[in-house]
Amino acid sequence: MATVKLSPSILSADFANLGETLRLFEGHPSVGYIHFDIMDGDFVPNISFGAPLVKSLAGKTGLPFDVHMMVTEPARYIEDYVVSGTEFIVVHEEATFHLERTLRQIKSFGVKNGVALNPATPPESLDYILDAVDQVLVMSVNPGFGGQAFIPSSLDKLRTLAKLRDERGLMFKLAVDGGIDRENIKDVIDAGADIVIVGSSILRAEDPEAELLAYDELLGGGQE
Numbered sequence: 001m002a003t004v005k006l007s008p009s010i011l012s013a014d015f016a017n018l019g020e021t022l023r024l025f026e027g028h029p030s031v032g033y034i035h036f037d038i039m040d041g042d043f044v045p046n047i048s049f050g051a052p053l054v055k056s057l058a059g060k061t062g063l064p065f066d067v068h069m070m071v072t073e074p075a076r077y078i079e080d081y082v083v084s085g086t087e088f089i090v091v092h093e094e095a096t097f098h099l100e101r102t103l104r105q106i107k108s109f110g111v112k113n114g115v116a117l118n119p120a121t122p123p124e125s126l127d128y129i130l131d132a133v134d135q136v137l138v139m140s141v142n143p144g145f146g147g148q149a150f151i152p153s154s155l156d157k158l159r160t161l162a163k164l165r166d167e168r169g170l171m172f173k174l175a176v177d178g179g180i181d182r183e184n185i186k187d188v189i190d191a192g193a194d195i196v197i198v199g200s201s202i203l204r205a206e207d208p209e210a211e212l213l214a215y216d217e218l219l220g221g222g223q224e
């Protein structure tokens, strides 16, 4: 099995103590990235935070940043999210007018690109650009809020994308985001996910540190 890493989302964190949240994620072998949920109140019905916050955390952790832009026409803002530590910038297929160009734009800054698919968007929508994508993010909730219930049809979509990746000999990471906890994480991994975004399951847990240790255990100590 390929190495599976968590990409914990800070969306459910106490924003007054974000430094502490970053420290919580460090030193856990299951954690591979920090996930930033950028919401514009237009593409999704909620506003979260923007580039100043991401910039203020640059250099404050050794963990790479995974930036999820839930923003209409994100091409306008890509450069703002290129900070030291940005590994992925992920845009939505449904929100990006010229997806192929935007994916190239992201790469031009030396950052890996990604495309997110809403629950209703078929994997076939990526047929002609899949070889230019570093991450495909399957949304397992409708984007906009943390703490929603996992949509089971996402498993099928993950399987389809994992199969396409194999058939075409591609290397993109397969990520999944929304409603994942220690109960259903095995299902998404079995379906082919290798980056698992987790928000409320860690940060709204009674003891987030204990929850992270349980994830470390579950992912086999995060072996390489």
Ligand code: DX5
Pocket (backbone or CB within 6 Å): 009, 011, 012, 035, 037, 068, 141, 142, 143, 144, 145, 146, 147, 148, 177, 178, 179, 180, 197, 198, 199, 200, 201
């Ligand atoms: C939803 C966001 C997710 C969310 C995950 O729009 O993209 O990253 O914060 O949170 P949970 O794990 O609570 O669904």
Ligand code: ZN
Pocket (backbone or CB within 6 Å): 009, 035, 036, 037, 068, 177, 197
């Ligand atoms: Zn997200």
